[in-house]
Amino acid sequence: xxxSTLVFAALILPALGAAAVPLLRRARGVLxxxxxxxxxxxxxxxxxxxSVLRKGPVAAAAGWLRVDALSATHLLLLSLVGGLxxxxxxxxxxxxxxxGRLTLRQxxxxxxxxxxxxxxxxxxxxxxxxxxxWVGMEATTLFTAFLISVHISRESLEAMWKYVLICSVxxxxxxxxxxxxxxxxxxxxxxxxxxxxxxxxxxxxLDPRLMRAAFVFLLVGYGTKAGLAPMHNWxxxxxxxxxxxxxxxxxxxxxxxxxYCILRYLPVVESATGGEGGERGLLLALGLVSLLIGAxxxxxxxxxxxxxxxxxxxxxxxxCVGVGLGGAGTVAALVHALNHSLAKSLAFFSAGRLxxxxxxxxxxxxxxxxxxxxxxxAGLLFSLIALSGAAPFAAFLSExxxxxxxxxxxxxxxxxxxxxxxxxxxxxxLRHAIRIAWARSDATPRRLPDRAIERLIVGATLCLLLVLGxxxxxxxxxxxxxxxxxxxxxxxxxxxxxxx
Amino acid sequence: xxxxxxxxxxxxxxxxxxxxxxxxxxxxxIGLAALxxxxxxxxxxxxxxxxxxxxxxxxxxxxVRGxxxxWLLRRTARRAGVQRDLEPFVGYALSLLIGIVMLGASxxxxxxxxxxxxxxxxxxxxxxxxxxxxxxxxxxxxxxxxTQCVGYLVLENGIxxxxxxxxxxIPLLVELGALLDLFVxxxxxxxxxxxxxxxxxxxxxxxxxxxxx
Numbered sequence: 027x028x029x030s031t032l033v034f035a036a037l038i039l040p041a042l043g044a045a046a047v048p049l050l051r052r053a054r055g056v057l058x059x060x061x062x063x064x065x066x067x068x069x070x071x072x073x074x075x076x077s078v079l080r081k082g083p084v085a086a087a088a089g090w091l092r093v094d095a096l097s098a099t100h101l102l103l104l105s106l107v108g109g110l111x112x113x114x115x116x117x118x119x120x121x122x123x124x125x126g127r128l129t130l131r132q133x134x135x136x137x138x139x140x141x142x143x144x145x146x147x148x149x150x151x152x153x154x155x156x157x158x159x160w161v162g163m164e165a166t167t168l169f170t171a172f173l174i175s176v177h178i179s180r181e182s183l184e185a186m187w188k189y190v191l192i193c194s195v196x197x198x199x200x201x202x203x204x205x206x207x208x209x210x211x212x213x214x215x216x217x218x219x220x221x222x223x224x225x226x227x228x229x230x231x232l233d234p235r236l237m238r239a240a241f242v243f244l245l246v247g248y249g250t251k252a253g254l255a256p257m258h259n260w261x262x263x264x265x266x267x268x269x270x271x272x273x274x275x276x277x278x279x280x281x282x283x284x285x286y287c288i289l290r291y292l293p294v295v296e297s298a299t300g301g302e303g304g305e306r307g308l309l310l311a312l313g314l315v316s317l318l319i320g321a322x323x324x325x326x327x328x329x330x331x332x333x334x335x336x337x338x339x340x341x342x343x344x345x346c347v348g349v350g351l352g353g354a355g356t357v358a359a360l361v362h363a364l365n366h367s368l369a370k371s372l373a374f375f376s377a378g379r380l381x382x383x384x385x386x387x388x389x390x391x392x393x394x395x396x397x398x399x400x401x402x403x404a405g406l407l408f409s410l411i412a413l414s415g416a417a418p419f420a421a422f423l424s425e426x427x428x429x430x431x432x433x434x435x436x437x438x439x440x441x442x443x444x445x446x447x448x449x450x451x452x453x454x455x456l457r458h459a460i461r462i463a464w465a466r467s468d469a470t471p472r473r474l475p476d477r478a479i480e481r482l483i484v485g486a487t488l489c490l491l492l493v494l495g496x497x498x499x500x501x502x503x504x505x506x507x508x509x510x511x512x513x514x515x516x517x518x519x520x521x522x523x524x525x526x
Numbered sequence: 527x528x529x530x531x532x533x534x535x536x537x538x539x540x541x542x543x544x545x546x547x548x549x550x551x552x553x554x555x556i557g558l559a560a561l562x563x564x565x566x567x568x569x570x571x572x573x574x575x576x577x578x579x580x581x582x583x584x585x586x587x588x589x590v591r592g593x594x595x596x597w598l599l600r601r602t603a604r605r606a607g608v609q610r611d612l613e614p615f616v617g618y619a620l621s622l623l624i625g626i627v628m629l630g631a632s633x634x635x636x637x638x639x640x641x642x643x644x645x646x647x648x649x650x651x652x653x654x655x656x657x658x659x660x661x662x663x664x665x666x667x668x669x670x671x672x673t674q675c676v677g678y679l680v681l682e683n684g685i686x687x688x689x690x691x692x693x694x695x696i697p698l699l700v701e702l703g704a705l706l707d708l709f710v711x712x713x714x715x716x717x718x719x720x721x722x723x724x725x726x727x728x729x730x731x732x733x734x735x736x737x738x739x
Contacts, residue, residue: 157700164707184734209692263737
């Protein structure tokens with residue numbers, strides 16, 4: 027099939043799914059169809075992105091849709107994390123069905139919104155127009171809001187309200203930034219004036235003052251949605267209250283998609299201001315603050331899912347620092363995004379499943395996790411170790427490369443602060459991991475059934491994390507470098523010397 | 527000639543912001559936000575010339591902002607049984623004083639940024655900025671979830687006015703998409719407020735404090 031047709035199909039399929047799922051009559055059928063639709067969708071997205079990475083950008087719909095290396099790498103990430111999350115969602119909610127905790131109405135709500143979220147994310151990644159990208163981002167917020175409170179409780183409603191209000195206001199700021207960019211663009215009257223491709227070609231002629239103002243609005247707006255401190259307040263609440271598959275999608279992909287929007291603007295703003303606007307400096311500062319705040323809060327958490335949420339703040343901060351450094355740092359940041367998303371979604375899966383067994387996500391209660399399930403106990407233990415940046419796992423390598431980029435750039439203070447923050451997070455996560463695995467609580471968990479699909483999810487993800495920890499495969503590095511070229515504009519680093 | 531009309535619209539917009547800062551009755555606050563929607567519809571119409579596309583967009587915007595939203599919010603207020611936002615975080619007199627400071631700031635900011643389009647009154651950008659500030663202030667300083675929701679609407683009104691003044695032709699698809707998103711956002715917030723009231727018997731956001739640390 028033609029690639030542009032595939033882009034269309036990847037957009038339309040989840041939209042159809044969202045509309046069709048509420049018509050089904052059995053809760054289990056709803057879950058199965060939702061899982062199937064999203065799996066086929068991520069497969070389409072993966073095919074498109076692999077072809078883009080091999081043969082170059084694909085455009086569709088008279089240029090309104092366009093997938094280049096940057097969107098392709100993010101689509102691939104969506105395929106991995108989204109596919110795993112959809113599979114896990116079936117396992118997770120199927121268990122709730124059997125326990126009588128999920129009604130038909132709730133499963134329809136979940137299925138429809140889950141498909142809707144996939145539609146919105148695909149739209150924002152595949153759009154070539156900055157307005158359409160904004161529409162996609164706002165739509166993800168709205169689709170996911172009620173996913174947080176699939177199970178209505180006081181806590182989940184509180185988290186949902188904070189999420190909707192804070193993120194809507196933030197996205198309104200991002201819209202302001204979009205409008206200022208549009209005001210700075212040349213007034214041709216043609217719809218293509220707001221296309222990335224034409225903005226990037228004309229970037230040097232955009233008004234630098236306006237673009238600088240626009241970038242501040244965009245950074246605050248999309249940065250809030252990405253969970254950058256100090257705008258991260260909604261994140262721990264939403265991530266801890268949402269059902270585990272939703273938390274996994276939030277941490278594993280939604281944060282990255284918001285960051286993607288900022289990365290899209292970065293080359294445009296930089297060539298308008300001639301690189302003198304201090305955009306990278308802003309990214310570095312926000313990233314460093316997020317890293318430190320996330321690492322600090324990790325130490326004092328009592329709830330496993332809140333712990334993982336603060337860990338996301340830390341890692342998103344690190345990714346921002348990498349991009350702020352540029353060159354080899356950008357490449358490492360993109361690979362780190364993959365490593366983090368994989369480990370984080372596995373961690374949320376495990377915490378969610380164990381939470382079902384123990385009846386809560388309190389770390390003290392969950393201690394001795396292996397009593398409930400060997401697979402998920404191992405999943406949580408090893409994913410926490412992977413997230414801490416310990417050696418044989420993937421995050422170690424990408425964190426090392428970001429540190430190396432800071433060292434090579436002769437940023438001594440930055441290097442030391444990074445080392446301190448990462449060390450803090452390492453200690454905190456390891457302490458919690460050991461407690462969860464080997465301490466014992468009084469709670470007697472329900473023994474979870476030992477199903478092949480669950481072992482497959484844990485095993486496959488852990489294997490991937492291990493393989494990526496041994497070295498970056500040539501294809502992956504090549505993809506990251508071509509995406510980094512788009513972010514960094516002319517100043518991109520060459521492939522040689524970046525590979526660990 | 528046209529400028530006179532736009533100037534008057536913008537003065538009305540600024541006055542409505544000031545009134546929003548000093549009001550406690552929810553019905554009046556919702557009505558003012560709707561009035562702003564109508565004023566901005568007029569602005570959009572006069573700013574982009576009377577092409578059929580502009581008339582269509584202004585009509586859609588006006589009916590959504592001026593009629594649909596207030597209806598939705600009033601319905602939520604009735605179902606939740608609230609009439610006033612008593613004891614806000616920032617008192618009404620102080621709110622008005624802060625409002626004056628915000629107005630001064632938006633005038634100064636509007637004069638400095640090279641944003642106004644040629645041929646559009648230079649009162650538009652400051653008025654739009656002031657409306658945005660007012661919206662954010664309402665979200666931060668008011669206690670009831672529904673008033674915060676109106677604050678969000680006022681913020682969006684300001685951004686809409688800003689767009690009409692400084693951008694001009696936004697592709698139809700984008701504009702309709704943005705409007706649809708806004709509509710769903712208000713809908714989602716309305717349902718959220720309703721659920722919160724049903725679960726907690728109040729919609730006081732200060733008492734939504736179970737999640738910390």
